[in-house]
Amino acid sequence: MAMRDVDVAILGGGIAGLWLLARLQAAGYSALLLENNALGAGQTLASQGIIHGGLKYALDLKLNAASNALADMPARWRACLAGTGEVDLRGVPLAAERHLFWARKTLASRIAGFFGSKLVRGRVDALAPIQWPAVLRDPEHVAAVYALDECVLDVPALLQALARPLQASIKRIRGDVRVMSDADGVLVDCHDAFAQPRRLRAGAFVSTAGAGNESLLAQFGLPASAAQRRPLRMLMIDNAPGPLWAHCFDASDKPRVTVTTHKRPDGSLVWYVGGQLAETGATQNPEALIAAAKAEFAALLPKQDFSACRYATLYVERAEGATADGAKPDGPVLRRVAPNCWLAWPTKLALAPQLADQVLAELPLPSGGQTDLSHWPAPDIAPAPWEVAAWR
Numbered sequence: 318m319a320m321r322d323v324d325v326a327i328l329g330g331g332i333a334g335l336w337l338l339a340r341l342q343a344a345g346y347s348a349l350l351l352e353n354n355a356l357g358a359g360q361t362l363a364s365q366g367i368i369h370g371g372l373k374y375a376l377d378l379k380l381n382a383a384s385n386a387l388a389d390m391p392a393r394w395r396a397c398l399a400g401t402g403e404v405d406l407r408g409v410p411l412a413a414e415r416h417l418f419w420a421r422k423t424l425a426s427r428i429a430g431f432f433g434s435k436l437v438r439g440r441v442d443a444l445a446p447i448q449w450p451a452v453l454r455d456p457e458h459v460a461a462v463y464a465l466d467e468c469v470l471d472v473p474a475l476l477q478a479l480a481r482p483l484q485a486s487i488k489r490i491r492g493d494v495r496v497m498s499d500a501d502g503v504l505v506d507c508h509d510a511f512a513q514p515r516r517l518r519a520g521a522f523v524s525t526a527g528a529g530n531e532s533l534l535a536q537f538g539l540p541a542s543a544a545q546r547r548p549l550r551m552l553m554i555d556n557a558p559g560p561l562w563a564h565c566f567d568a569s570d571k572p573r574v575t576v577t578t579h580k581r582p583d584g585s586l587v588w589y590v591g592g593q594l595a596e597t598g599a600t601q602n603p604e605a606l607i608a609a610a611k612a613e614f615a616a617l618l619p620k621q622d623f624s625a626c627r628y629a630t631l632y633v634e635r636a637e638g639a640t641a642d643g644a645k646p647d648g649p650v651l652r653r654v655a656p657n658c659w660l661a662w663p664t665k666l667a668l669a670p671q672l673a674d675q676v677l678a679e680l681p682l683p684s685g686g687q688t689d690l691s692h693w694p695a696p697d698i699a700p701a702p703w704e705v706a707a708w709r
Contacts, residue, residue, distance in 0.1 A: 322688040323349045325680065326505050326519040328494060328533075329526030330354075330487060330696060331361035332472075333661065335479040336669040337525060337676055338486060339404045344677060347687030349517065350487045351494065351507060355699035357476045359527045362699055363551065363633045364666045365577040365591055366470040367416050367562075368394045370440055386648035388440075390667045391466050398468075403670065409478045412577060413469040417444075417563035419453055421617075422460040424566050440466045452559040455620050462563075469562050469577055472666075473701050480698065489696040490515075493532050496522055498655040510694045521657040521680055525672070528636040530660045537654040544662075545643055546634040550598030552590040552610050553703050555627040558618075560586060565617055569593065574613065579703055587703040603630040607709060629706035638662045651675045 325341055327334050330352030341348040371387030396402030398409060418441070420428045444462045446454065453459050480487060489510040497504045503522040509515050524530050531544050557578065564572040572592035579587045594613055598606040607628040614623060638650025638660075649672035650662045659679065663672045 321502060321518045321520055321684065321686065322690070323347045323517065324520045324683045324687075325349075326351065326503065326517055326522050328352075328522070328524040329359075329529060330356040330480075331359055331525065331527060332357070332364075332475070332479070332666050333525035333663040333669045333672055335476070335483065335487075336404060337523065337661075337673045338483050339479060340673040340677060341680075341683075342483070342486070343403070344683065346680070346683040348486060349519075349687075349690070350483070351490045351505075352487065352696045353490045353492060353529075355697045356480055356487070357472070358699035359529075360633065360635060361476065361666065362472055362701055363631060364472060365575065365589055366412060366472040366475070366666065367575075367577065368468050368470065368667045369665060370465060370467045372418070372440060372465055372467075386671070387665070387667060390670070391468060393670055394470075394667070395468065397670075403673075404479070405482075406475070406478055409475050410471045411468050412471050412579070413562035415464040415562075416467040416469050417450070417453075417561075418463040418465055419459055419563045419565050420461045420463075421458070421565070421567040423568045424460075428461065428463070428566065450559065450561055450563070452561050452618060452621055453563070455618065458617065458619060471579075473698070476698050480695075484695050485691060487695045488690065488693045493529075496533065496536060496655075496658060498522065498658045500656050503657050510696075515693075520684065521659075523659045523661055523676055525661045525663070527662070528634060530636065530662065533654075533660060537658065537660075539654060543639050543652070544660075545637050545639045547637065547643075547645065548599040548632070548634045549591065549595040550601060550603070550606050551595050551631040551633055551702070552588075552598065552606060553629040553631065553706055554588040554590065554610070554614075554623070555581070555585055555629070555703070555706075555708055556625045557586040557588040558621040558623065558626075561588065564592065571596075573617065579701065581703065589703065598630065599632075603709070606630050627708040629703070629708050631702045631706070636662065637664055649675060651679070653679070657681075 324346040325348040327350040397406040400407040442464045491508040495506040505517040560578045575592040
């Protein structure tokens with residue numbers, strides 16, 4: 318192969334691609350990230366920023382593969398936030414130091430036994446009622462509140478912190494890419510931000526483009542079924558009654574709602590809501606989901622006043638590597654699709670470090686050389702969903 322422009326070309330400017338770019342450069346690789354939209358515009362900014370430790374997947378009282386895959390993630394991310402981890406995230410603000418778990422009376426005794434077991438000791442603390450957030454201080458409807466060892470990140474701030482030192486290696490493209498590979502390396506054809514054709518020579522190609530991976534399957538002779546999507550419709554509540562970062566569990570082993578809180582420039586609070594409400598919302602139109610959400614929160618938090626609230630929804634399709642039954646993969650998915658070419662899905666924002674580990678284990682040693690592409694502009698960072706929502 319002719320002289321390479323970079324050791325590794327990455328497609329996809331979400332959390333997985335940016336984390337991988339940072340890890341590659343720290344390991345001595347020359348790497349370039351290509352993004353045909355704004356950074357974080359797909360699943361990253363649609364996520365809630367919770368660095369899961371896996372306990373929400375263990376409500377069947379078993380620490381299964383999904384919960385085990387996530388168990389080390391909170392400590393790993395906290396090390397990065399402290400400046401002692403694999404990526405320097407000092408200065409990234411925490412939205413919440415710990416995510417909460419709030420149990421209704423129907424689940425209280427079962428949860429108390431599980432959270433008190435030696436299997437989860439050290440990963441959760443029972444909070445006294447005086448420690449409960451103000452919006453949960455309703456013992457008639459809230460039986461117990463636990464603090465999980467799961468921090469919640471400000472995702473827009475995280476994107477800015479990751480992208481800032483990597484700016485020279487992040488490039489805006491237009492449209493799709495064409496990838497050709499052989500044993501010696503990879504050719505990546507694309508159009509730059511000025512719609513000019515570009516051909517990059519790279520030692521390896523990794524796509525972390527989420528739904529964008531699907532456009533590459535045919536190029537590599539793979540069926541569309543090699544990837545999957547799991548839809549949901551997230552809910553946003555503006556002028557929310559107070560700060561809250563929590564899962565609410567009742568009789569099911571899935572959270573009825575998962576709430577994170579975000580402050581808008583005008584100081585108002587937005588609840589960004591996932592959980593079973595959002596799963597069910599995937600088959601509802603916005604009006605139906607908003608009506609269901611009003612009824613749900615009236616039942617869960619009847620003492621709170623939602624009369625001044627505004628509502629919006631966000632349809633999200635979580636793009637993943639395929640599983641046999643269509644269920645969520647237990648961990649990241651990395652698939653080699655051609656010589657020196659991989660498609661990658663982190664599955665969850667919290668698992669981006671683990672995905673980077675898998676990629677680094679597959680790559681050949683770096684050469685260190687990189688062509689100067691400083692005149693090729695970088696993409697912007699996408700706005701948070703609540704900043705562009707159509708409020709009702």
